[in-house]
Amino acid sequence: MSTTTSPTLAELTGTYTVDVAHSTIGFVARHAMVTKVRGAFNEFEGAGYLDGGDVSKSHVKVTIQAASIDTRNEQRDGHLRSNDFLDMEKYPTITFASTSVKQVDAENFQVTGDLTIKDVTKPVTIDFEYQGAATDPFGNHRIGFEGSVAINRKDWNVTWNAALETGGVLVSDKITLEFEISAIKNA
Template sequence: MSTATSLASLTGDYALDPVHSRIGFVARHAMVTKVRGSFDEFEGKAHLDGADPAKSSVSVTITTASVDTRNEQRDGHLRTNDFLDAPTFPHITFVSTAVEQLDDTTFRVSGDLTIKDVTRSVDIDFEFQGSATDPQGNLRVGLEGSVPISRKDYGITWNAALEGGGVLVGDKVVLEFDVSAVRQS
């Protein structure tokens, strides 16, 4: 869907479908490879205004203890104060402050990302993947987006020096959003 008329038909309130969505991240490891992970528990809601995207909004809450990199030892370390400090800061949040349509299918969602009680503004470009009515009769929309952040900006500074130079964990982390949202009645 790329016309304003078809986007206007999508106006409404939506809930993120955690079973068909992924909120993940990618970080450089040992200077030579990337580690991918995701958060298994999150919830979110959005108001989409297809006729006037600037009137759209979104909010997402992620459970930090649900971090999953497919390695329990690493996941346990990520939950400590060295990284996310899940016991003290159980949630990561994102609340939009503006939405701008960049072209027929791309939308920039600006907002406040809070990790470990540090809030910074980020701009996430989302590509509209389309809409469909599922077998249960629910209208779904799909969006994909990502944004690089500096983990140091959020007070996540733990690292280890490598023998040959460099560090174990890169500062840049790319947050990834593959979203399926269901319009609410």
């Protein structure tokens, strides 16, 4: 009888590229104070290095095309692309570049880095949970992570809003960014 074991973190050391076809970078915002609207960015790229022996030497960088925003509503997406929100004509990309990686426990990590939206750069710390590693049917060595962070969009000069007659505002200031990442180890 044979048993299979998951690779150790040290065995996963290497340079990885985000598999965009199997990853999602999304967001959640409150709408009209009564419900949540979810969306995603359909065009992005990312790469990083995982040092399983010393996680603090790991790093990642992601670039998102602002125009690829998709909330399943063409009119809303157009408004989000405008200068009221992302101003994608002037600021076509959103970037995240890590400045530190910390292992909290066997499955949890904190990735701190610089998030740039509309030419405003601020530090954020994203909590990630390690989802596992596998070799796919094509021989690719994959790792998976899921994470999220709540930000205040006003900190990045994304300030448009509309007051509601019943009180409150149309769009929440708090936005939750969500990451479901599958990355392939480079040969």
